Amino acid sequence: MKLPLSKSLLYTFRALLAACLLLFTLSNNIAMAGFSSSSKSSFLGSSEDTAILEPDQAFKLDITAKNADTLDALFIIAPGHYLYRDRIKFEVKSPQNATVSTELPHGEMKQDATFGETEVFHHDIEASLKLAFASQPPETITLIATYQGCSEKGLCYAPIKKILDIPLDSTSLSSANDDPIASLLKSGKFWLVAVGFFGFGLLLSLSPCVLPMIPILSGIIIGDKRSHHQQTSKLHTFNLSLAYTLGMAVTYTLAGIAAGLSGKLLSNTLQTPWALGGMALLFVLLSLSMFGFYELKLPQSIENRVLNVASRFKGGRFIGVFIMGIFSALVVSPCVVAPLAGILLYISQTHNVILGGIALFTLSLGMGVPLLLIGASAGSLLPKAGAWMESMRQFFGVVMLAVAIWLITPIIPNGVQLLLWAALLIIPAIYMHALDSLPTDASKWAKLWKGVAIIMLLLGIAMVTGAVSGAKSPLQPLAGLKLGSAPQDALPFQRVKNLAELEAAIKASPNQIVMLDFYADWCVACKELEQFTFSDPRVKTALKNVTLLQADVTQNAEEDVAMLKRFGLFGPPGIVFFASSGNEITDAKVIGYQNADQFLLTLNKLAL
Template sequence: QSGAISARRGFTLALSYVVGMASSYAMIGILVAAFGAQLNIGALTQTPAVIIGATLLFIFLSLPMFGLFELQLPAAIRNRLNDMQSRQKGGALLSTFVMGFFAALVVSPCVSAPLAGALVYLSSTGDVLTGGSALFAMGLGMGGPLLLIGLSGGKLLPKAGTWMLLIKGAFGVGLLAVAISLLDRILPGQIILLLSGALAIGCGVYLGALESSADNKARLARIIGILSLLTGAGWWLGAGMGNDSLLRPLAISAGPAVVSAHAGADHVVVDSRATLEKAIAASAAQGRKVLVDVYADWCTSCRDVDRLLAQPAVVTALSGYDVIRFDITEGSDDQTSVLADWQVFGPPALQRFDQQGLKQGAAIQGVPAETELIDWL
């Protein structure tokens, strides 16, 4: 917004966003309390069409940040909106609320352990009021840091100046980074590494990594640019090596370790109740226990589970198990009915079966610690 933003105004806008986000979670709580795990909201908002649409939107919104064009409404509409806003206090509150509401659905689809625990409890109670209020409270708690940032909007931020052009460019890079992170749910890891490398190299060139200057500020920017350039080059090299980790792009053993954990002779991939039950029965006939890995292509946390299952200590603990991947990327009614029976609300999740093919206890939802998984197995 143009002009000075008071602490009260910043807090009000931040509160509007947080209430929108909390309302989205409240809606999920109400639906889960009313219908249990039959609804697969995460899958509905993570289809390739939705993800690609959101990615294109973020890319489009990043272009004005680099000065390619000005993003604004036609003058006639803009003037009318300005007149309306001048007559109403808080004219941007509704739009900010809507942003927060949809951000909670599109940007954070994976089920974390705390959220999964809340959903399991709510589905067992069937209490719609408790479902809505509990997850609304959780959303407000998640938004606490945003409220603090909004409250400081009029005091801690420096005055307007040329530095804002750098901030504008930084936000443009951030928008492109979000677009890449969304694509991470539907594209191979090596492609994401290439895209991330291109963004990092572009930042390095923009910051003057390939130029020379005697100005101290320019030198500092150049140092940061060189680091960004080297990071991008490392990511490109890692992608060429077949790796897909942004944190360990040059690790020689990272790629093969994951492949060996999920492509062994005992590993089966199924995507329906019938094929899953058949695979579990086949293992039980051989006196083998089963670990079912609930997975979806759009769930980034599922890749963390992949790496966890590839750890040597976990592989040893899995020696008595057959590992079956239950792929619910499609999010069909048949797949969600299995999750409902297990009280699992989305990937990632792990479920055990004994040598008779009987389900053993509750599933682990989210990404467990290595020691926790080994003890559970």
């Protein structure tokens, strides 16, 4: 029975509201671990109006290195408090040959009971600290920070003095790759952050992070239509897409907050043979049901109970799709791209999980726009039940098998990958009559599908040839034949397992630029860098005099996590460069995939 349009819209609104409430509740619970009471009250308000905050709760200071001669000092001011502008001072304790100058924004004039007419800050501010050295910059600088503020309730705090050790070679939020991202987050404006990161999500919506989810959702919609044996309405398929997208978005948000606070990506820990194999098996079972081998149904007694419950609660089907979106986000898409890395680094440095969570949630919604478009259009684009419907089901059955193969490619040999792709091309091509003769009166559509089937058959044969000849990629199945040309050697990377080995390798190349590449077997973008960027002759020539190091973080061990954290990364791919002096070149840092042309522009910054 179809629901009236108004009721369906009401259920859609309720689903959105429930997801937002769930997101807010869970993110607030996570925030309890890293947030002070002053930070919570800044968003939620506080019932303890008479409570007096400790100085470190009223005024928080976080300093990070922007580059070797610039520091960013962030003051987080609790509501109902203010800092005196002229009481903020910074000086260098060590090394002795260094000086610091402070650039502060303009504040607000206030008639203060203690100091009279003076300039103050009521909200969070960021100061820029410029460093100058008489000789080579050190790895760490020690600063003395002094500041003073008051509560609007009439209490003035004594001057606060802190001694802080700041690593100058650590990666900061505002690297060359994510300056707009850093600026957007540091603005602290919720609506600006939401709109900006929704736009970033739109730009990422056709990236490898989202593409595998499109056939998954399409298969869910096809399966839903078949189970209902009726024309699927636009609103119903849109609601399915919305439930799936919200599951993906909530997972990205909560997992991202946890990653920002802990320094570990949950999705990285799930890139194990058991997890990937389990998800691949699930898609194989779903695909077999699409081919009509069996119906995925519960036992009759349990199904009757479920139907009784579902009759009282209209969203039962959507909960299942919501859960599928959760698992897809965790296992199918362990992508680390510049906007995501910027948000995670912001959360890790400021512990502002509310603003960071909003950025993650809106980024995920932007990435989910293609999924919502599928749902909005599927009601009219999908054919009615009949022969076409059976063909559509079988097509998405093949697509789900493709997703299963894609999931396990990181854990199986290249030859097996090629053979699986070959089977996925050749067997459907035979069913599409690639080897059968067409009747003389065959329709144009029959001839078209015959041509498609022949192309699939030939591609499958190429995959088999590649598996036998030692090809490394399904995208270049005949590369192993070489066809008389000289073999293309891979870049001569030296593997480093931990920070100690990295430091030793850098010291062993005192007069050379050093490149450190973070790689993992389960990282699709890492393999794209290897196959398309690092294999480019121009890139090889540019890197001829560069020491090449590689950290394999496939196992996500403690040493791997420590190396990623050392450079402000949350997962591969990532490339870090070091000058001949051994200091990191922060402006050349790479996060995510770059093609050969983009990577050459990055190398130009190194003046090779």
